[in-house]
Amino acid sequence: MLQISDGRLPCLSGKVVASIVCKGVLLANAPACITLHVDAQTTLETDETAELDNYAKSILDGLEGPNGTMIDDTQVQALAISRIDGYGQPSFTVAARSSPDDFVLKPQEFYEMPDGLWYPHGRVLWTDEHAKTISDFNHYAGLSNIELMSSTQRRIRAEARKAGANSSIGRHERVGFASFRTRPHLATTIELQMWTGRTFSPIFSNSPGKTQGDRFRAGHKRRNPDNSGNGRASQDQ
Structure with missing residues (x-):
């Protein structure tokens, strides 16, 4: 529920934003x-009023x-607006009904995925009764899951949502998220590859700090001490 104490139309949108604490x-x-x-006297005796749809x-x-x-505001499925005439300072209230699972914590960014749509994703989650910034691992794992989901056919995604699966809904670039921070797919792919290389390369190495490339080159040198060719060719000779 949101309540604003000044209902004058010219500055209404800015006052709504300033009053939001969600x-x-x-x-x-x-x-x-x-x-x-609204103040009945102001509505009837001055021009400081507007039609309901403008409000x-x-x-x-x-x-x-x-x-x-x-x-x-395209998320509003149905809208009911009414006016109560009274006397005093004008105000208004806004109420929307939804499940707590339908909310995500701020800030959110939009990431472009292989299907050409943009998906919201953030680094802050609500866990154990408080907000918590997730690790890089969980952040990039979440992006990878969204990328995998977005690569499936639209019909499969729609059926999954009908069945109650908690999957993000992608948005076309022209559908109202321009004020959010955005990440093009190419930039996200490069970022994922760089993070994956830094995180998983040491796991597959024989020695701490070595990358998969170091391991491959070391194995190649053992098989080919004279650098005369690949391992199979050396064995045949």
């Missing part, structure tokens, strides 16, 4: 309900983006 952002679609509390647009614009409570 630590998470909504990923799923949800219905929303807006209730305006709704300004309020929803203030709720979207990296500092808001949702990615984009």
Whole structure:
């Protein structure tokens, strides 16, 4: 529930953003309900008023983006807006119903995947009653899972979501996340490869600090002490 004490339309969106204290952002679609509390005398006797749909647009614009409570106002499945006439300072309330699992903690970034869509992913998770920054391993493992999921056919992804699978929904580049930080697929791929090389190469080495390339070259030298060719050719000679 969000309540703003100043309902004047010209500065409404900015005041909504400034009043948001939510630590998470909504990923799923949800219905929303807006209730305006307006001063009847101001509404009837001055020009400081607007139609309900104009109020709704300004309020929803203030709720979207990296500092808001949702990615984009296209997530609003159904919208109910009403006005209550009274006297005093104008205000309004916004209510949206959704599952706690539909929220992710800020900040979120959007990563381009092989299917050409962009998927949200962040480094902060809610665990054991508090927010926790995840390790590089879990961060890149999560990106790898999203990449694998995005590589499947759209029909399979849709059926998985229908069955209740917790999979991220990709967005087209023109669908309202421009204000978020974005990572193109090529940059993400290079970053993943660099991290994988730093993390897993020592695991496959005979000695600490050696890479797979060092191990391969060492084995090649043992098989070919005179550098006359590959191991099989040396044995045949």
